Amino acid sequence: MTLGLGITLGAIIGLLIVSAFFSGSETALTAASRARMHGLEEDDNKRAKLVNRLLSSRERLIGAILLGNNLANIAASALATTLFLSVFGEAGVAYATIVMTVVVVVFAEVLPKTYAIVNADRMALAVAPLIRVIVAVFAPVTRAMQLLVRQTLKLFGAEVGEDTDVLAAHEEIRGAIELHHKEGGVVKVTRDMLGGVLDLRELTVSDIMVHRTNMDALDADLPPGEIVDAALKSSHTRLPLWRGEREEIVGVLHARPLLRALRDSKGDVSKIDVMALATPPWFVPDTTNLKDQLNAFLKRKAHFAIVVDEYGEVMGVLTLEDIIEEIVGEITDETDIAAALxxxxxxxxxxxxxxxxxxxxxxxxxxxxxxxxxxxxxxxxxxxxxxxxxxxxxxxxxxxxxxxxxxxxxxxxxxxxxxxxxxxxxxxxxxxxxx
Known part of the structure; x- marks a missing residue:
């Protein structure tokens, strides 16, 4: 009798250790740094490569771990109930429930999860080979579980695809940046710059353009002397040229070819043909997001665009500098107006x-x-x-x-x-x- 009780007690302890292993492995693998694992994989770390492979099929991984964890907990509780019944009689059921609840929560859940959170990367690398075997063994059962879960959710109108990801990658990065900023690891300037890069796909050119009411533009029909004087007084190197109405943009005048023309004409502005120096205007929709517009600027090797709405009406102007300022903050040089807004x-x-x-x-x-x-x-x-x-x-x-x-x-x-x-x-x- 005593030998049988000892074997049962040993089995309970063994099952609790297995449960603790599953609990800690789940926390370690889900909390492990994806960036660090990717870096280790690039350095040809086989275990890091294994961790990334497991995390690439997160649903199957979690399903296998939860299945193993619950099997261990249920088996341990059943054995404990049998053990306590043999010792305390009918009251053993209540004793077994109380004791196993405390033991499972403290030693099979809280303790291993706490250790795993503190040592997530190290533990993830350590448990990955064994977890890979467990995932492979439980694969048929986890597939059936996935199918059952998806079909059940469909009954409630929730569609869960194979590649469903609750948190988009750039939102995960944004959250990490904010967390490190609060903890003091990332200063405000760096946080703003990194956040500005992530915001490029969410903002449109209409959000940052210079509105037409504040647009510095020149009348192409003015005498060349007046145009040259206005261009030289302007704080901008590129100026839209309009004809008839301010919204009728017919070209863009750059200061560099204008100065070159002044040199070639030996200062005689009457010999300068402003429209011959101007480049054709580039019109972009006001709904274009900043990421696409930045790529367009780089592809065209351009710095200046006229923003129009869906009806073709001029809304304002946008420069490459405007987009860069969304990342690095306000850029001020010696030609900018000094007034603080x-x-x-x-x-x-x-x-x-x-x-x-x-x-x-x-x-x-x-x-x-x-x-x-x-x-x-x-x-x-x-x-x-x-x-x-x-x-x-x-x-x-x-x-x-x-x-x-x-x-x-x-x-x-x-x-x-x-x-x-x-x-x-x-x-x-x-x-x-x-x-």
Whole structure:
């Protein structure tokens, strides 16, 4: 009798060790760094290659591990119930339930998972060969389980494909960047640059273009002298040329061939044919995402494009520098206008020009103002207020207070934006009521 109890107890302990192995392996393999495993595989590490192969079929991997884990837990619980019944009688069922719950949770779940989280890469490399065998052995059962799960989900209207991935790769990267930034491993500037690269596929040229109302363009019908003077005074090296109406762009004048023509004519501007120096305008749709537009700039070896809407109407201009600034931040050189359009204040508020994009404000102040319904700060205020506010009016939304400082005709030209604490929210609501 004593020998039989000892064998049963030994079997229970063995099954708990197996359960702990499965629990730790699951956590280690799912928490292992894909980037590090890929790097090790590139260095011809066979175990890293095996880890990547297992993770490439994640559903089958998890199915096999869960199957083995549950078989071990159920078998251990059944043996424990038999053991306790033989020792304590009918009360043994209750004792077995209590004891096995504590033992399984502590020693077969929490302890191995905690170790696996701390040593994910090392443990993943260690368990990969054995897990590969287990996955192969359980393959027929896991396939049947996958089929059953998919068919069951279909009954509830959920389609799960073979290659379904809950989290897209670039979102996974974005989450990792944010996590490392919060932990202090990535500074804000680096986080913004990496985030800017990921945002290129989500933004369109209309989000960052220079709007036609702010577009620096020249009338092609002006005398050559006036065009040359205006081009030399401009802070831009490429200027659209229009004829008849400002939206009728007929060419793009570059400062370099203009200066070369001035040299060849020995300063006699009357001999310069501006339209002969201009290049044909390149029109791009306003719905093009920045990733595709960047590739188009590189392919054409161009730096400047005219943005048009679906009706062919000119919306604005876009340069290669505009896209680069979405990644590295504002680029300022000696030809740029020195006026600051966004000035942080000592009290934590921001005095900002209405035309400043919301994305630039968020990047400058590390805020999270929404930019789905509007591109600029003024546009956000007008959208939320459902009116064009007057100077002195203040509004509160998204936990910020927006005070209109200046307005020119129908344009809000200057605002003060202040983040609100809980205590200030009540006072700000009174501002909205008064407005």
């Amino acid at each position: 966004a000035k942080p204040q000592v009290d934590g508020s921001l005095i900002v020009d209405g035309i400043v994009p919301i994305r630039d404000v968020n990047r400058l102040m590390d805020w999270d103002l929404p930019d789905e319904e509007a591109t600029t700060i003024a546009g956000l205020v007008i959208h939320e207020a459902q009116t064009i506010p007057n100077p002195g009016q203040a509004f509160t939304f998204h936990d910020f207070r927006f005070e209109v400082l200046r307005r020119q005709r129908n344009r809000v030209t200057s605002l003060r934006v202040t983040p609100l604490g809980k205590a200030a929210t009540v006072a700000a609501k009174e501002d909205n009521a008064a407005s």
